[in-house]
Amino acid sequence: MRTILLCTLLAGMAALALPARAEETSETQSAPAPAEKRVFGKKLSDFASTPKFGGYFIGKYTLSDQQGIHGGDGLSQRLIRAYVDGTILGDFKYRVQVQVNNSAFHMKDYFVEWSRWPELAVKVGQFKRAFLFENQYNPWNVGAGDFAQITRKLAGIGDKDGNVGNGGRDQGVQVQGDLFPVSSDGHRLIHYQFQMMNGQGINSGDANRRKDFIGTLQVQPVKDLYIGVFGWTGDYVKDGVAINRNRWAASVKYEHNDWTVRAEYAHSKGLLANYAGKGKSDGWYATLGVPCTPWLKVYGVYDVYRSSRTWATARSVYSIVPNVQLHKNLLFQLQYNYVHDRNQSGDQDYNELWAEVYVRF
Numbered sequence: 001m002r003t004i005l006l007c008t009l010l011a012g013m014a015a016l017a018l019p020a021r022a023e024e025t026s027e028t029q030s031a032p033a034p035a036e037k038r039v040f041g042k043k044l045s046d047f048a049s050t051p052k053f054g055g056y057f058i059g060k061y062t063l064s065d066q067q068g069i070h071g072g073d074g075l076s077q078r079l080i081r082a083y084v085d086g087t088i089l090g091d092f093k094y095r096v097q098v099q100v101n102n103s104a105f106h107m108k109d110y111f112v113e114w115s116r117w118p119e120l121a122v123k124v125g126q127f128k129r130a131f132l133f134e135n136q137y138n139p140w141n142v143g144a145g146d147f148a149q150i151t152r153k154l155a156g157i158g159d160k161d162g163n164v165g166n167g168g169r170d171q172g173v174q175v176q177g178d179l180f181p182v183s184s185d186g187h188r189l190i191h192y193q194f195q196m197m198n199g200q201g202i203n204s205g206d207a208n209r210r211k212d213f214i215g216t217l218q219v220q221p222v223k224d225l226y227i228g229v230f231g232w233t234g235d236y237v238k239d240g241v242a243i244n245r246n247r248w249a250a251s252v253k254y255e256h257n258d259w260t261v262r263a264e265y266a267h268s269k270g271l272l273a274n275y276a277g278k279g280k281s282d283g284w285y286a287t288l289g290v291p292c293t294p295w296l297k298v299y300g301v302y303d304v305y306r307s308s309r310t311w312a313t314a315r316s317v318y319s320i321v322p323n324v325q326l327h328k329n330l331l332f333q334l335q336y337n338y339v340h341d342r343n344q345s346g347d348q349d350y351n352e353l354w355a356e357v358y359v360r361f
Helices: 002-015 149-154
Strands: 052-064 074-088 092-101 104-117 120-128 169-181 188-197 212-219 225-238 241-256 259-273 277-293 296-306 314-327 330-341 349-360
Touching: 104 169, 149 241, 149 259, 149 277, 149 296, 188 225
Parallel strands: none
Antiparallel strands: 052 074, 052 349, 074 092, 092 104, 104 120, 120 169, 169 188, 188 212, 212 225, 225 241, 241 259, 259 277, 277 296, 296 314, 314 330, 330 349
16 A cells, blocks of 8 residues: 555646647547557456546536626536546456536446457447547546537537437447558558447446447648547437437547647438427537647637538637646636627627636546
């Protein structure tokens, strides 16, 4: 026990000396993985690694001049997460992650993934849907105080069709891999993912015999530049009514030397819009992240969602977001949003100010 405590203390002291920005790009490791195997910690035995425990929380303050909302939500708890992950027999990775939102506690992730080869990995459990680049990101790495509207509406974080609060996740089986290594720098040219999911979101069994099928094919022509297409077909059962989901997206991202360029377009067809009739929706966003100093990175975001695929139903958000990261485990974020919402009958233009603090352990 004393040895474990001493190692933990020394690891914490070493972490203080790390550079200001050392982040993961994916909270469930479903994005293209590096060729080398992930190291989870000390070897517990010849069969398993020592489990790695961690977590983080995000606190938020919001202020708005929109009519009728009395200044905004004020102080709130965006989320608190705790997780454990590790390996068994070297080739099997596992993760369990839970989340608390104010008084609501729920299971976020649980899965085991066999990943002997970079070209083929099989995952079973509850995890992120393979739809949109941004849906794979940890909240730390998005760059703004929330995900883009298409990620929230069409990737299942807070879905248009009624199953709100799923965090972009579902239960099912996934096959993925990275193909054709490039000899000059070792990056993989092709990444693929294919999923068969329940369609009901997190912590829910299947409601009918049909499954959701989700997939992506991504090309990395040069290191750190990804061009991807995504597809999703299936349905969601609400109050005994099956609501179709047929979606596709086209995306590009480039992250290199702490610069970020990311843009995505998503389209949805055949949904039961607000349970009143069939409809279409679409949206897009573009994000630019500019490193200014080792501790300051400023993001600009242009974000549009059209609930009926018409400009009359467009909600457009223009954001500027300074990120101040004083330590790899401490991030302060200030965000200004100018919102133009044509869905509002009254005040269609308003301003928002968000302030968030991120702490990891």
